[in-house]
Amino acid sequence: MPAITLAHLGWSTPDGRAVLSDLDLQFQPERTGIVGRNGVGKSTLLRLLTGEIAPTSGRIAVDGSLAMLRQTVQVDPDAQVADLFGARAAVALLRKAEAGHATADELADADWTLEARIDESLARLGLPVPPDTPLARLSGGQRTRVALAGAIFAEPDFLLLDEPTNNLDREGRDAVRDLLRGWRGGAIVVSHDRELLEEMDAIVELTGLGAARYGGGWSAYADRKAIEQAAAEAELGVAEKRLDAVRRQAQVTAERQARRDAGGRRKAARGDEPAILLGTLKSRAEASGGANRRLADRQQAEAERALSDARGRIEVVDPLAVALPATGLPASRRVLELDHVLAGYGEDVSVIRDLSLTITGPERVALAGPNGSGKSTLLALVAGTLAPQRGRVRVGVPFALFDQRLSLLDPMLSIADNFARLNRGTTNNQCRAALARFRFRADAADRVVGTLSGGQMLRAGLACTLGAPTPPQLLILDEPTNHLDLDSLTAVETGVAAYDGALLVVSHDRPFLEAIGITRTVTLGE
Incomplete structure (x- = not known):
């Protein structure tokens, strides 16, 4: 049976920073979701499995074939759909044969079932x-779906998928979910898409403490994780109380012994007792005091070990805090008006035709529709x-746009400089405090945006958009x-659910839209 086995696997960056440490995992022909915080090593794990990078320590044993889908499908100007199937030459031969120009040898080599x-x-x-079909004609989401089709075409034993539903519309997300629901081979899926993760047979969580496997999909994992977290926190509380009690008891015992010793010294000073008796009492007191100290030291050491073990079962995470001040938006304020709008990117190409839309007060409006229906055009x-x-x-109120390309950020500037540029009049203290809430503390706030990972850049964009001391009355969120x-x-x-301004949101993440309380959905392209 195909399997992938990791034994004591570790990988570090060239500068020595450990990303993965001592992982022991086995993947069987089942659907496994990989979850964890940004930067914990999820994509790195997939690159190790494909052999793109070598482990720093440990070993990987792969019994079976692999096919990999990366987060971004890069496109050469002349690339075709057939290239993602490794079949361009074979398709060209079929076209040549159909045109009647193929030789007898070429006809013998033609795969007549390939196109089907x-x-x-x-x-x-x-x-x-x-x-x-040229890949350049397809949207990013369509190219992702073509790349996934090319991966399954090879009928691998294991599919390795890195954020396969990013940038996909609802139809594309449903197609990926349906594919995995019927997939009978192995699949290792890095994703934060909760609907997709619900289809998994198991979830592997990567943390700074290592890897843990949970049977079932997202809901089963979330429930079990909550129980484990509560138990670990309760155990930590018990260990802290135990150590405190041991220390208090040791103090009480020491004070009691000190009082007895003082009483013995007063008797000796008065000369009421024979010298031999005083010597015996002194020896007993010293022995008793020594025994008490050894017992207290042993109990304290045991309590400290228990506390250390309890702390070791809880990952210390720097939380992301998104708290938005009140906007003061009146319920009757006309926030946005589009009146019979026609729009596109050329005189003969209109993506939006005769659209009228009004947002009044703190409405929460979602824009829906397939890729290419005009959602990003409307936001522009x-x-x-x-x-x-x-x-x-x-637009009748101050607004802020957070787009999926993060074009609001200047990649040549630091995060702090971007914040100051986008939020004129803020002080350095206000800037640093806002960025700290998004986990950019101290020197991290001075990192140049162009050097950030995708997840870090997204967080920087959120910080610069949502972290202003006076939030906009209209917040526009694009994926x-x-x-x-x-x-x-x-x-x-x-944070967004607690925001009291108006929202205009493009997202294909249904649980996210439900969580932020969308009140109306406008579907484009109908």
Whole structure:
């Protein structure tokens, strides 16, 4: 049976920073979700499994074939769908044969079932396109689905998927989830998509303490994790109380012994007792005192070990805090008006046609629709970076846009400098305090944005958008949950749910939309 086995696996960065340490795991032909905070080593683990990088310590044994889907599908200008199936030359030969230009030897080599099999793989992902379609014509989400179709086309023993639903619309997310639901091989899926994780047979959580495996999907993992966390915290509380009690008892015993010793010294000074008796009493007191001290030391050492063990079972996490001050938005204020808007990116290409939309007061509006239906175009109209071809767009309150490309951040500046640029008039103390709430403390706030990882950059964008001392009355969020780890996602949900301004949100993350209390959904492309 195919299997992947990790034994004492470790990997460190070139500068010696340990990312993965002493992992012992085995993957069977089942669907396993990999979860954990940003930077804990999830994508690194997949790269180790494919052999792209070598472990610093330990070993990996792979019995079976692998196919990998990365977070971003890079595209060459002349690349075609067939390239992601490793079949470009074979498809070109079929086209040559269909045109009647193939030689007899070429006809003998032609795989006449190839195109039908490619079509079948693409259909499983809901994307029926010809194999010689240029990839540049497809959206990022469509390219991800084509790449996944190419991965399953090889019929590997294990699929390795790194955030497969990022940037996918609802149809694409459903297609990936349906594919994995029916997948009978092994799948190792790095994801923060809770709906996708619900389809898993097991969840492996990576933390600074190592790896832990939980049977079942997301809900089973979350329930079990909550129970374990509560038990570990209760055990820690008991250990702290035990150590405190041992220390208090040792102090009481020492004080009692000190009083007895003082009484003995007073008797000796008066000369009421024979010298031999005083010597005996002194020896007994010294022996008793020594025994008490040894007992107290032993009990304290045991209590300290128990406390250390209890602390070792709880990962120390620097929490992400998203707390937004009140905006003061009146319920009757007209926040946004679009009146019979026509918009696009060329005279002959209109993505949005005759759209009217009004947001009044603290409404929470979600924009829905497939990739290419005009959601990002609408946000560009609201932000003023795109002018309508016809109609009127009016924004009646201060707003902030957090887009999925993080174009609000200057990659050449530090996080702190970006915050100051985007929030004019804030003091350095206000800047540092806001960034600290998003886990950018001290020197971390001075890191240049262009050097950040995807998750760190997303957090920096959130800090600069949501961390201002006077929040905007309209918050525009374009796929804000992409690349966020699950702990950070929960914090963002809590903060945005408590926000009292108006929301305009593009997201295909259904649990996120439910958590932030969307009151109305506008579907484009219908």
